[in-house]
Amino acid sequence: MRIAINAIIPQSGRLKGYGYYAKEILSRMARQHPEHEFIFVINGPYREEHIFASNVKPVIVSPPARYALSFVYWHHILAPLALRKYKPDVWLQPYGFCGLTSGIPQVLVVADLGFLQYPQYIPWYHRWFYQLFTKIFLRKAAKIITVSDYVRYGIIHQYRVPAEKVSVVYGAARIGFQPLSWQEKEQVKEGFADGREYFLFTGGPHPKKNLMNLLRAFSLFKKWQQSNMKLLITGSLARQDDAILMKLKTYKYRDDVVCLDYLPDEQMAKITAAAYALVHPFFYEGFGLPIMEAMQSLVPVIIAATGSMPEIGGDAALYADPADPDAIAKQMLTLYKDEKLRNTLIEKGKLRVAEFSWNDAAEKCWQQIVKAAGQ
Secondary structure, eight states: OEEEEEOSSTTSSSOOHHHHHHHHHHHHHHHHOTTSEEEEEESSOOOGGGSOSTTEEEEEOSSOOOSHHHHHHIIIIIHHHHHTTTOOSEEEETTSOOOTTOOSOEEEEEOOOHHHHOGGGSOHHHHHHHHHHHHHHHHHOSEEEESSHHHHHHHHHHHOOOGGGEEEOOOOOOTTOOOOOHHHHHHHHHHHSTTOOEEEEEOOSOGGGOHHHHHHHHHHHHHHHOOOOEEEEESOOTTSOHHHHHHHHHOTTGGGEEEEOOOOHHHHHHHHHTOSEEEEOOSOOSSOHHHHHHHHTTOOEEEESSTTHHHHHTTSSEEEOTTOHHHHHHHHHHHHHOHHHHHHHHHHHHHHHTTOOHHHHHHHHHHHHHHHHHO
């Protein structure tokens, strides 16, 4: 069988959560099925380590797709024309787009429906694109994969897609996220938090990640507890909106907030493993890899009681309403004051994260590819 893969994003230099999801699944499928050929359709220069096996053939289709209209042209005109030469049996689309002019059976992966649930956080041109094309893409696809039951439910009920057409393929934590020894944790804390314990926020500049309410919650925590705890924020704030930048300038506890840029994976893994807890108050999330990575690192988590996050956290997390800073702060205080609860959550997290596997994800994705090719 010959499988075409839309591989335009895994070739980029810095892979974020969804890019890792695609990379881990694609690399395993290629290696687990050497008898099949994989055509990686790429829109520019690629990294050799992302051509995972000898049965992977990279095909560059240019010019690159960078903006909404160029995405339309690339997916619907350029890529289908390029694939005519190779005659694939099926085409995997990991990034939510289908080639509407192609007759190849397609497997579509949809990460979330945030543009419907929180349209105020989506730039108008992206919102326009998704509102116009998502329904068409879902109809075009032979099979649909999503990353949680929460998103699956939204696809089925918002777009009237037959339930049997949509499958859930969970992600998992990155392998490099592991527990640290006491000495290693102390080194990380000395290097990034003046030797103090810290809460960790792994977010970045997007408003959906709810940093403003976390800062309000941290203020309440500090007011109630009078501790020397710090808050580490990872992800560049250079592109953050002015409201948060102004908030940080006048923030009462600004000396206890450490803002870090995007970090290499190895360093990010150490900062995660040395944290007192991960606080993940996102308004919405398709899956939530940082939650899994903290649990795998034996770090307890406080997460939003919305979207897919209760589905991922199970009984191994503390939950709070992301719109209520008081609720977030109370969970931070609860965790800080109850060491027994903290240890219980760590143990439950270790069991929880073991239920998610990249090998299982690759196999489930492969099953949908085979079914689509058979159609």
